[in-house]
Amino acid sequence: MNLQSFLLMRHELVLIAITLIVLIAELATSDSRKSIIAPLALCLFAVHTIIGFLPMEYGSLFGGMFNSTPINGMVKNILNIGVLIVLLQAQKMFDSEINRGKVSEYFIVLFSTLIGMFYMVSAGDFLMFYIGLEIATIPLAALAAFNRGENKSAEAGIKLLLSSALSSGVLLYGLSMLYAANGSLFFDALIHGNYEITHLHTLALIFFFAGMAFKLSLVPFHLWAADVYEGAPVNVTSYLSVISKGAAAFIFTVVLYTVFHNYADKWQPMMYIIAILTMIVGNLFALRQNNLKRFLAFSSIAQAGFLLLGIISGTAMGMATVVYYILVYVFSNLAAFGVISIIEMHTGKTTISDLNGMYRTNPKLSLALMLALFSLAGIPPVAGFFGKFFLFTAAASVGTTANYILVLIALLNTIISLYYYLMPVKAMFINKNDSPIAYFKSDVYAKIGLAISLTGMVVVGFASPIFENILAACFGIVGL
Numbered sequence: 176m177n178l179q180s181f182l183l184m185r186h187e188l189v190l191i192a193i194t195l196i197v198l199i200a201e202l203a204t205s206d207s208r209k210s211i212i213a214p215l216a217l218c219l220f221a222v223h224t225i226i227g228f229l230p231m232e233y234g235s236l237f238g239g240m241f242n243s244t245p246i247n248g249m250v251k252n253i254l255n256i257g258v259l260i261v262l263l264q265a266q267k268m269f270d271s272e273i274n275r276g277k278v279s280e281y282f283i284v285l286f287s288t289l290i291g292m293f294y295m296v297s298a299g300d301f302l303m304f305y306i307g308l309e310i311a312t313i314p315l316a317a318l319a320a321f322n323r324g325e326n327k328s329a330e331a332g333i334k335l336l337l338s339s340a341l342s343s344g345v346l347l348y349g350l351s352m353l354y355a356a357n358g359s360l361f362f363d364a365l366i367h368g369n370y371e372i373t374h375l376h377t378l379a380l381i382f383f384f385a386g387m388a389f390k391l392s393l394v395p396f397h398l399w400a401a402d403v404y405e406g407a408p409v410n411v412t413s414y415l416s417v418i419s420k421g422a423a424a425f426i427f428t429v430v431l432y433t434v435f436h437n438y439a440d441k442w443q444p445m446m447y448i449i450a451i452l453t454m455i456v457g458n459l460f461a462l463r464q465n466n467l468k469r470f471l472a473f474s475s476i477a478q479a480g481f482l483l484l485g486i487i488s489g490t491a492m493g494m495a496t497v498v499y500y501i502l503v504y505v506f507s508n509l510a511a512f513g514v515i516s517i518i519e520m521h522t523g524k525t526t527i528s529d530l531n532g533m534y535r536t537n538p539k540l541s542l543a544l545m546l547a548l549f550s551l552a553g554i555p556p557v558a559g560f561f562g563k564f565f566l567f568t569a570a571a572s573v574g575t576t577a578n579y580i581l582v583l584i585a586l587l588n589t590i591i592s593l594y595y596y597l598m599p600v601k602a603m604f605i606n607k608n609d610s611p612i613a614y615f616k617s618d619v620y621a622k623i624g625l626a627i628s629l630t631g632m633v634v635v636g637f638a639s640p641i642f643e644n645i646l647a648a649c650f651g652i653v654g655l
Contacts, residue, residue, distance in 0.1 A: 381445075
């Protein structure tokens with residue numbers, strides 16, 4: 176192994192270096208100069224995001240435990256863009272007296288979770304996958320409890336930690352069964368091994384599926400999501416909803432398409448039922464919400480149900496639609512969370528009814544939130560429409576009656592989702608309010624974050640080479 180080999184871990188090594196620089200800056204600066212750490216970390220991460228798009232070599236390390244492929248690099252770049260937007264939205268948070276002394280902790284913990292997600296995305300072995308998963312998950316509980324003086328934030332941290340511990344135990348139990356049945360945890364050995372599928376393999380699949388369903392907040396493993404999303408700081412909630420879920424969805428798809436490819440007749444019926452339940456339950460509960468963070472929590476559960484439509488096809492086209500939808504979801508959801516974050520930081524208001532008449536006083540923010548909700552609902556011409564269209568196409572391309580029925584159910588759920596996505600729009604543009612949210616100026620960082628999100632929602636939908644490149648990369652890894 177030489178230096179060139181280590182450069183295959185470019186994303187991970189640069190991010191580790193940035194984390195160490197932030198730690199040294201925390202130790203080296205006086206209390207009066209701690210304010211420079213947030214913009215320093217933001218600038219370094221922006222450089223890291225740009226470096227991720229530079230040409231690189233592909234290969235494997237550690238005997239195949241770590242793989243660097245075109246599709247892995249694309250997903251890491253998508254996650255980097257999402258985290259950059261989150262960091263832009265979080266800058267205002269450090270102006271408060273409570274958070275001023277916790278700036279470096281926020282960045283160190285957040286970067287640590289992202290490093291874990293990168294190793295999980297590049298895993299070629301279940302041991303590397305599990306290590307990455309735990310590195311990504313454990314610090315998230317600390318982020319959820321970041322506002323330690325608030326009971327809801329502490330509750331969110333505890334609930335996330337306990338649910339993560341349970342789901343990790345279930346997942347690890349499934350992996351132990353897989354190792355007992357095959358004698359290996361390497362993806363390649365499990366894909367190309369000559370073995371007969373037994374009941375132990377089926378149990379391993381069920382436990383793995385259940386463990387990952389917790390991470391993706393699929394029904395019936397979703398009960399933790401709304402309380403954690405509501406209690407965590409808004410920027411942490413957006414990170415949980417978008418970055419964490421995007422990384423988990425990708426590796427979930429990879430493992431099902433490769434290691435469990437021969438088990439498709441077992442996991443596809445499970446996914447069929449869970450997709451329907453997740454869409455219906457997420458939509459019905461979202462209809463009842465007034466708190467904006469709980470509203471987007473159940474919205475994200477429903478979105479996870481739509482995401483399963485791409486996975487269930489079992490084709491390279493299906494995997495490409497999943498990655499593309501993650502990209503669309505990053506821009507759309509972070510735009511919505513960005514507006515909510517700005518409103519909460521300036522006014523402390525967090526409910527849909529608080530938005531009544533907001534267009535009169537803050538028209539630009541109202542328009543930004545409207546476009547984000549339109550994209551999440553799948554209304555053209557924003558990118559969310561194209562994302563849902565490709566997911567439905569991938570599911571229907573299988574050509575079975577069951578999949579046609581699934582697409583029909585998904586279309587009906589899309590219609591239901593239109594109602595609750597338009598509730599905040601109605602509140603801002605139609606509902607009358609004698610004392611709407613007063614006019615305020617957003618900070619520059621938040622404006623840049625919103626501009627990136629809104630631009631992404633438009634460009635990703637119309638730039639066809641983006642989907643074509645993702646599809647080409649997926650053929651390379653899936654080989655279908």
